[in-house]
Amino acid sequence: xxxxxxxxxxxxxxxVAGYVILDGFDLGVGMLSPFVARSDHDxxxxxxxxxxxxxxxxxxxxxxxxxxxxxxxxxxxxxxxGFYSAMMLVLLVLILRTVAIEFRSKRHxxxxxxxxxxxxxxxxxxITLLLxxxxxxxxxxxxxxxxxxxxxxxVELLNxxxxxxxxxxxxxxxxxxxxxxxxxVEGELLxxxxxxxxxxxxxxxxxxxxxxxxTLQVDSEMVDTFRDRPWTVVFPIGALLxxxxxxxxxxxxxxxxxxxxxxxxxxxxLASVAAGLYPVMLPSSIDRAYDLTVHNAASADNxxxxxxxxALIGMPxxxxxxxxxxxxFRGKVEIDQDSx
Amino acid sequence: MSAEILHRIQFALTISFHFVFPPMSIGLGLILxxxxxxxxxxxxxxxxxxxxxxVKIYGLVFAMGIATGIVQEFQFGTNWSVFxxxxxxxxxxxxxxxxxxxxxxxxxxxxLMLFGGSKLGNRLWLFATTMVVTGAMFSxxxxxxxNSWMQSPAGSEVRDTAQGAQAFMTxxxxxxxxxxxxxRILHVLVASWIVGAAFVMSVGAFYLLKGRHEDLARxxxxxxxxxxxxLSVLQVFVFGSxxxxxxxxxxxxxxxxxxxxxETRDCAPMFIVGWSDEETRETTGLSVPCLLSxxxxxxxxxxxxxxxxxxTDEWAPVNLTFQVYHLMIDLGVLxxxxxxxxxxxxxxxxxxxxxxxxxxxxxxxxxxxxxxxQAGWWTAEIGRQPWIVWEQLRTADAxxxxxxxxxxxFSIVMFVLLYGxxxxxxxxxxxxxxxxxxxxxxxxxxxxxxxxxFAEVFARRPHRASQxxxxxxxxxxx
Numbered sequence: 001x002x003x004x005x006x007x008x009x010x011x012x013x014x015x016v017a018g019y020v021i022l023d024g025f026d027l028g029v030g031m032l033s034p035f036v037a038r039s040d041h042d043x044x045x046x047x048x049x050x051x052x053x054x055x056x057x058x059x060x061x062x063x064x065x066x067x068x069x070x071x072x073x074x075x076x077x078x079x080x081x082g083f084y085s086a087m088m089l090v091l092l093v094l095i096l097r098t099v100a101i102e103f104r105s106k107r108h109x110x111x112x113x114x115x116x117x118x119x120x121x122x123x124x125x126x127i128t129l130l131l132x133x134x135x136x137x138x139x140x141x142x143x144x145x146x147x148x149x150x151x152x153x154x155v156e157l158l159n160x161x162x163x164x165x166x167x168x169x170x171x172x173x174x175x176x177x178x179x180x181x182x183x184x185v186e187g188e189l190l191x192x193x194x195x196x197x198x199x200x201x202x203x204x205x206x207x208x209x210x211x212x213x214x215t216l217q218v219d220s221e222m223v224d225t226f227r228d229r230p231w232t233v234v235f236p237i238g239a240l241l242x243x244x245x246x247x248x249x250x251x252x253x254x255x256x257x258x259x260x261x262x263x264x265x266x267x268x269x270l271a272s273v274a275a276g277l278y279p280v281m282l283p284s285s286i287d288r289a290y291d292l293t294v295h296n297a298a299s300a301d302n303x304x305x306x307x308x309x310x311a312l313i314g315m316p317x318x319x320x321x322x323x324x325x326x327x328x329f330r331g332k333v334e335i336d337q338d339s340x
Numbered sequence: 341m342s343a344e345i346l347h348r349i350q351f352a353l354t355i356s357f358h359f360v361f362p363p364m365s366i367g368l369g370l371i372l373x374x375x376x377x378x379x380x381x382x383x384x385x386x387x388x389x390x391x392x393x394x395v396k397i398y399g400l401v402f403a404m405g406i407a408t409g410i411v412q413e414f415q416f417g418t419n420w421s422v423f424x425x426x427x428x429x430x431x432x433x434x435x436x437x438x439x440x441x442x443x444x445x446x447x448x449x450x451x452l453m454l455f456g457g458s459k460l461g462n463r464l465w466l467f468a469t470t471m472v473v474t475g476a477m478f479s480x481x482x483x484x485x486x487n488s489w490m491q492s493p494a495g496s497e498v499r500d501t502a503q504g505a506q507a508f509m510t511x512x513x514x515x516x517x518x519x520x521x522x523x524r525i526l527h528v529l530v531a532s533w534i535v536g537a538a539f540v541m542s543v544g545a546f547y548l549l550k551g552r553h554e555d556l557a558r559x560x561x562x563x564x565x566x567x568x569x570x571l572s573v574l575q576v577f578v579f580g581s582x583x584x585x586x587x588x589x590x591x592x593x594x595x596x597x598x599x600x601x602x603e604t605r606d607c608a609p610m611f612i613v614g615w616s617d618e619e620t621r622e623t624t625g626l627s628v629p630c631l632l633s634x635x636x637x638x639x640x641x642x643x644x645x646x647x648x649x650x651x652t653d654e655w656a657p658v659n660l661t662f663q664v665y666h667l668m669i670d671l672g673v674l675x676x677x678x679x680x681x682x683x684x685x686x687x688x689x690x691x692x693x694x695x696x697x698x699x700x701x702x703x704x705x706x707x708x709x710x711x712x713x714q715a716g717w718w719t720a721e722i723g724r725q726p727w728i729v730w731e732q733l734r735t736a737d738a739x740x741x742x743x744x745x746x747x748x749x750f751s752i753v754m755f756v757l758l759y760g761x762x763x764x765x766x767x768x769x770x771x772x773x774x775x776x777x778x779x780x781x782x783x784x785x786x787x788x789x790x791x792x793x794f795a796e797v798f799a800r801r802p803h804r805a806s807q808x809x810x811x812x813x814x815x816x817x818x
Contacts, residue, residue, distance in 0.1 A: 052451030055406060059447030065413050066439040073428020074503055080417025080424075081740035087418045088751045091411050095758055098407040099765060102400070106769055148503045149421070151742035296502075299429045306433040306512050314440035321448050328459075329451065336458055 004305060005298035008071040009281070011311060013274045015067050019060035020270065021176075021263045026050035026057055028177015030097070030124025031170065033117065036181070036196065042189055043117060044105060045333045047340045049184035052329045054101065056322070058094075070307055074148050074297035075281050082142060082150035083134060086157055090130050097123035105340050125170065132169030136162030139273060140218050141285035144292060150284075161218050168211045171204040172266065179246055179262045182255040184333050194250065201247045205240065208269070212236050215276070221283070222276040232275040239268035346748040347419050347739040350755065354411050355721075356714060357759050361405035363713050366480060366529065367536015368398050369473030374563055376466035383462075385781040390556060391465070392457040393778035394540070397770065399454045402446075404766055408759075422504065423728055423738035430496050430507045430515055431486050438482035445475030457782075461792025477529065484528050488521040490729050491720070492590040498732060507732070520586040524720075527583040530575050531713050534675065537568035538705035543774055545702035548693065553777050558693065561702070565686065568705070569679025576672045581635055587723075588636040591730065592645040594723040597656040598665040599623075599632050601646045608632040608644040611666060616659040621647075623662070656725045664718040671712040678705065 029050050037043040050057075069076040080087055096119050104116035137157055144150040178200055181193045216223050226233055246261035277283070281297060284290035298304060372394055379387035416424045449471040456465035489496075495514025496507045509515055544560030547553045587595045595601075600616030600623030601608055610632040614625020633642040647655055678701055686692040692699075728735040 052455055055403070055450050056444075056447035058406065058410075059443045062410055062413055062443055063439040065410075065417075066435040066443075069413075069416065069424060069428060070432030070435045070439075073425050073432070073506075076417045076428065077421035077424040077740075080414060081419070081421035081742060084418050084740070084743045084747050085750070087414055088747075088754060091414055092754060092758060094410055095407045095762065098403055099762060102403045103765055103769065106772065146502075148425070149742050151744075299432045300508050302512070303429050303432040303509050306509075307436040310433065310437050310440060314437075314444070318440060318444045318448070322444075325448055325451060 002295055004301055004308065005071075005294045006279075007308065008067075008298065008304055009274070009278065009294045012064070012067050012071060013270060015060060015064045017267045017270045019057070019064050020173075021266050022057040022060055023054070024173045024266060025177045025180035025259075026054040027124045027128050028173040028175070029181060030120050030177075031128065031174050032177050032181070032193075032196070034121050036178075036189065036192055040110070040113060041335070043113075044335055044339065045185055045189060046181070047101065047104065047120075048333045048335060049181060051333075051340045053326065056325070058098075061094075071299055071304060072281060072292075072294075072297045073299060075292050078144055078148050078150055078282060078292060079138070082144075082152050083137075083157070084151070085154045086130060086134060086152075089154075090127065090134075093123040093126035093130070097127065101340060128170050128173050129166045132166035133157055133162045135169070135273070136165030138282060139165070139215060139222075139277065141283040143286050144282060144284040144290050145286060146290055148290075148292060148297075161214055164207070164211055164214055168204070168207040171200065171207050172269070175200040175204045175243075175246075176262045176266065179250055179255070179258050182250055183259060183330075186332050197247060197250055201243060205243055208240060208243070212240075212272070215273075219276070219283070221280075221288075225276050225278070229275065232272070235268050235272035235275055239265050239272060242268060341745070343743065343745050343748060344736050344739055346745060346752065347743075348735070350419060350748065350752050351415060353752070353759070354408065354415065354755055356717075357763070358405070358408040358412055359714060359717055360710060361401050361408065362476070362480060363528075363532035363535040363710075364401045364539060365398060365405055366473070366476050366532035367534065368394060368401065368539060369469070369476055369536070370533050371536050371540050371564065371567075372398060372469050373466070373473055376462065376469050379462045380466055385784065385787070386556060386559060388457075388462065388787060389778050389781045390559065391469075392782070393556075393773075395454060395457060395469075397773055399450075400766065400769055400773070402450060404762065406447075407762070411755075419740055419743065420728075420738050421740040421742075423733065425503055426506055426733055426738070427486075427490075427729065428506070430489060430493075430509050433509070433512060434482050434486050434489075434515070438479060442475050442478035442482060446472050446479065447475075449475070457779075459790060461787065461790040461796075463792050464794075480528060480532070481525055484525045485516060485518075485521055487720070488518045488524050489515060491524075491724060492518045492520045492586075493729055493732060494518045505733075507729070519590050520583075523579070523582040523586040527575070527579045527716075530571055530579045531709075531716060534568060534571045534575060535706075535709045535713060537564040537571065538709040540564040541568055542703045542706040545699040546774070547777070549696060549699050549703070556778055561686075561692075565679070565682055565702075568675070569683050572672065572675035572679045576676055580669075580672060584635055588644075591724070593647060593650040593654060594656060594661070595636065596645060596647045596650075597658045597661040597723055598719060599644075600658055600662040601632070601644060602648055604643065604646040604649055606633060606641050606643045608636070610635065611662075612670065613666060614662065616662045618655075618658050654726060654731075656723050661719060661723045664715040664722065668712050668715040668719060671708055671715070674708070675705070675712070678702070 029046055033043060033046045037046050065076075068079075100116045100119035100123060104113055104120065107113070134157070137152065137159075140159070140161055142150050142152055175197065178193050178197050182190060182197075185193060242261045242264040246258045246265060249255075249258035249261055279294040280291045281294060282292040284292075299307075372391060375387050375391045375394065378384070379391060449468045452460065452468035453465070453472045456468050460468065493507070495511040495516075495518070496509050498505050498507050540560050541564040544557040544564065547557035548561075584595070587598070599608070599611060600614065602621040602623070607630040609627035609629050611623065611625050611627040614623055614627065616623040630640040633644055634640045636642060636644050647658065682692055682698060682702060685695060685698060724730060726734050726736065728738045
């Protein structure tokens with residue numbers, strides 16, 4: 001019953017997309033904050049635009065990690081232990097970011113606030129860059145041996161292709177964050193954000209196109225995959241198109257629709273990667289026979305089945321109340337005594 | 341130092357630090373539900389005022405728990421890849437359930453709970469709080485479920501695969517309800533509630549000692565002290581001893597290590613304090629005759645297996661297990677005494693409120709209960725050694741083989757520094773929140789204008805640029 005493993009692969013990609021879309025905009029806000037907001041009040045507005053939801057967004061990363069562990073333990077074990085030093089850095093910046101958000105507004109001292117603002121910016125950038133670079137290395141292939149082990153040093157991770165993916169991720173989330181902010185800020189701040197969007201959009205568009213082309217260069221198998229399943233080219237093309245749509249919608253002051261279009265871009269880009277790799281999850285650069293695939297790395301069918309039932313019961317609730325909570329916190333930011 | 345030791349040090353360090361926070365949030369959660377129910381029932385603004393104070397502290401504790409919890413989830417893969425492959429099939433379903441039911445419930449409703457003080461009416465705020473606390477308890481449930489499978493594996497079989505041995509699930513219900521699961525989860529939840537009650541009690545006592553917020557401080561103690569006293573008694577006599585019985589039945593060599601019992605014997609004593617020497621195979625100290633036999637077998641003459649029954653390479657570090665276990669037990673007994681005495685002094689014409697030394701004892705309970713929960717967790721984990729999965733997989737065979745010692749030293753140093761910073765900031769902010777004290781009581785009008793049913797929530801208009809901020813803050817009131 002390979003459909004179960006495939007279903008879990010799709011679910012895993014959906015969860016990752018959920019993470020990148022949701023935590024993506026708050027990472028984007030973090031990366032933009034020093035450029036958009038100069039005054040303390042403006043910085044607090046940015047921080048509080050993500051205030052009630054960033055914690056919940058980060059939970060999607062935990063969920064993605066859990067789903068990978070559960071559904072594809074071999075990939076989880078190989079990936080996490082192989083990227084040891086990079087993963088430790090991800091943890092470092094994740095924690096620093098939590099601390100920065102929580103602690104920034106707890107004291108009035110300007111030095112205190114500036115320090116944590118810097119951490120907020122740097123950690124948001126660090127997470128995006130590291131996860132982007134990690135994705136680049138996965139696509140490029142890693143040295144997995146017969147036993148399913150690998151090790152990649154930090155220096156080896158930083159190859160030109162992966163760096164390109166990392167920088168593209170930064171541009172993508174900056175744009176996504178800016179589009180998110182149009183729903184949340186007003187006045188001068190809104191005008192500033194809107195001036196930034198075309199520039200970010202062009203940067204992202206150029207980088208994403210370059211990334212797509214570079215990917216086809218780096219991973220020849222992916223070219224074959226797209227040739228075998230020609231319909232999957234709608235994913236990358238759709239991604240680039242929806243970026244343009246997002247920009248037009250924001251121009252037309254349809255901010256929510258613009259945000260949804262930006263989310264679509266992210267989902268489609270991740271779908272492109274997933275469709276290009278499938279059924280491989282971690283390509284081996286030593287020997288393609290050692291590839292970890294959806295089929296050889298998955299948990300046994302009965303485990304996947306139980307998990308599937310759980311997901312089927314749980315996911316509708318998750319989506320329902322996530323939507324409900326976003327609805328509750330909709331509208332422009334106001335600062336009050338509970339604010340960050 | 342070998343990679344194995346470094347992996348162990350890192351895990352012990354990070355799990356111990358993480359385990360400071362979940363018991364506090366689970367315990368505080370229970371108190372917040374009690375405060376919320378009181379608020380809904382009586383409408384007295386002091387309950388809402390107390391909720392507003394404690395929910396801020398909850399938010400701080402929760403943020404620490406999430407930050408350090410992500411580390412734990414990553415570390416199974418980064419540091420214990422062989423273990424992850426081995427258990428992935430079995431843990432898969434448990435982790436999926438935790439992710440979906442527990443984490444999402446917590447993460448999703450947390451914003452509503454933390455910001456509820458200015459945005460939600462009493463009933464809806466209580467609902468959001470209940471969702472988060474249920475999520476936190478679920479979370480503990482799944483984690484203890486997985487850990488119980490590591491203590492007493494069931495519902496699975498081991499098969500050899502191309503990537504080494506792996507456990508495969510044969511029966512989901514057996515994996516969920518392993519023999520030790522129910523006693524252990526009850527023991528953990530009750531311990532967490534005791535920590536939560538101690539937390540509220542110690543802050544209340546501190547305010548009384550400083551002569552601040554005296555009315556609210558008494559209310560805090562009135563809520564938390566009875567809870568603390570009753571739960572402590574139940575923990576020692578019911579939940580704790582049930583957990584010990586589960587150990588006896590499923591992990592006899594662990595029980596023997598916990599009590600430093602080398603020879604199999606009847607009328608085995610239970611120590612109060614002592615020292616166990618593995619070289620001479622002797623345990624000396626102050627003990628109650630035959631009590632261990634009674635606890636383990638419900639018979640004072642019952643026979644208890646000693647460590648001699650088991651190969652020495654399957655012994656846990658005996659004295660260490662013995663010490664942390666007795667630290668927990670002795671503290672448990674102390675909590676009963678503190679709870680009972682404080683209750684008696686309160687009942688005796690409210691003498692409690694003027695007994696400064698006793699109030700200082702109450703202040704100290706938050707530290708003591710933390711020491712007890714840590715000691716308990718160490719007993720569970722150190723007592724399971726040398727196994728990571730009981731009698732199936734050794735810890736020494738379970739770590740990531742490809743991670744170099746240089747990387748490990750780097751990450752350990754990183755965690756020491758990072759957690760040091762984190763803990764310092766946590767204490768600093770906690771102290772400030774406590775020093776600032778509860779906010780002024782909310783006025784009746786403010787509270788009643790907040791949405792208090794789902795219909796009202798969805799009718800609430802979002803803040804718009806044209807509205808002035810006072811109208812917006814009260815939810816678009818006409």
